[in-house]
Amino acid sequence: MEHLSKENETQHDRISRALSQVVSDGSSFKNGDPDARQKLIASARELLYESESPVESLLWNIWALPTRTIAARIAVDLKIFKTACGNNSSPKTNEQLAAATSASPTLVKRVARTCASMKMLDEQGPGLYVPNALTRLLAQPEYAAGIIFCFDATHNSFSQMPAYLRSTGFQNPKDPTNGPFQYANKHDGHAFTWLTAHPETFQAFHGYVHTLRTHRPSWTDMYPVKERLVAGLKLEGDSSALVDVGGGVGQVLQDFNNAIPEYTGRLVLQELGEVIGAATAMDVGKSNRIELQVHDFFTPQPIKGARAYFMRSVLHDWPDEQCRKILGNVKDAMEPGYSSILISDCVLADKNAAWQHISLDFHMMALASSQERTEAEWYALIESCDGLKIAGIYSKGQGNESLIEVVCK
Structure with missing residues (x-):
């Protein structure tokens, strides 16, 4: 009935309804509602959508948005x-x-x-x-880095994606070494190997990812760290370790060390050799608080029985088949009842998903033939890994990453 009533509304009615929502959200904002600013942004966008004619919306999307992207990159x-x-x-x-x-x-x-x-x-x-x-x-390099990375790493893939999908009969990309990125860039390997061969884009990626994280809730703001990690921590050997698997150049562990000084166990950064080299050049391991370890997560996990194995934006880089291999290697190293896998990644809503998540989903398809996942898809993925289950999902705010806690069955 709601759908039918909206169908029968005039544009004047729809604009009036959207305008009333803007006024309501604006009033809540002025009255100090901490959630009102984000609601006001959403309702203002809805007002713009309802106020435009369909042709105006079309022209904005096919003229303005591509122009904005290329102009920003040239600027x-x-x-x-x-x-x-x-x-x-x-x-x-x-x-x-x-x-x-x-x-x-x-x-x-x-x-x-x-x-x-x-x-x-x-x-x-x-x-x-x-x-x-x-x-x-x-004007700040760390924010301009977002424009550099997103354009230089994906623009060819986006421009060639329609042709790629036509060539596959419109099948969902699932091969990370034979997808839109390889089709567009004439590249035989994974997008990550291309990235390491392009130092400016590689540097922009790490700077942009680190900077973006400072504007979003940390996983330690969502997950009960002291109850789940600090309490009951064994201080001997590998058992004390928090392992950041595929953790880039170590920003997550640096932030964790500053935010949770009570965690006195080992902090271990695992990455491929070239990334560990970049972390070393940035003096990440200089204080000896963070240990640097070269490791490929498609091989057996060398640290056994760690307190936790953390993965931020790792699994969204890979289709399900590769994710099961990554998770399986970690599961084999876990101590049941003590170890956990902590996955910091997006959890898409089943309906009206946040634009941040939807946009990132397309970026991942373009770059790595991978995807963002809904809660049901996360449960399906984890439950398809023998011996693992989701213990809880923790979230804070729309459009942000969530924290998925995985334990042994």
Whole structure:
């Protein structure tokens, strides 16, 4: 009945309803509701959607969004955001913005005005620009890294994905070494091997992932760490270890060490050799608090009976078949009743999933023939691994990662 009633509404009715929701959420925000800001963003987007005509929505999607993506990537190379913030954010002409790279002022004008139309820059007058809050964010290398990585690693895959799917008869990609990424980039190996061969993109990836995490709830904000990890911790040998499996260059363990000083057991970072090399160059293991260990998670887990094996954004990189191998290697090393696997990953809603999760799902299909998973898909995956079960799923806020606790049956 609700569907039918909405079908019979006029656009005026739909706009009025959406506007009322914006007013309600705005009032809650002004009254100090901590959750109201996110609700206001959602209702404002709904108001925009209802206010646009279908043709306006079409043009926004096929014209504006691709333009915004490419303009942002070129603007990073042209140092437009950084230059705009220079000299105390004084207004800059196209010529002044172009001077940083000796670029054509005409080209800079075309890129800068596109960024301004997408609110990445403010246009104070004809050909005169000043930074806004987003400009200042993008002027920082760790945030510009997000644009570099997402564009350089996925743009070919996205552009060639329709052709790839047509070539497979529209089958869901499941082979991480023969999917959209390999089709588009003429690359025989996994996207990760391509990434390590492209140092700028590789560095941007690690900087972007670390920076993004600082704006989202930590897994230690969701999971009862003191009750589940600190209490009952055995301090001898491998039993004391918290192992970050496939943990990048160690930011998660560094944050954990700062947040949970009560955890006095070993902290072990496991990664492939080239990533451990990057972590070493960043002095991650210099204090000896974090141990660096070269390990491929498709091989047997060398640390036996650890307190916990942590995986952040690891399993979403792989289809189910490979995930079962990764989990199986860890399960064989676990001590039943003591060890756990802690999976920090997205858990998609079955209906009206968060745009962050949906967007990331497409990125993972483009990069690794993998996916984000719903709660039912997580249970199906874990239960397909002999001897493992989910003990609980912990979440905080829409669009963030959750913490999935897995134990031995």
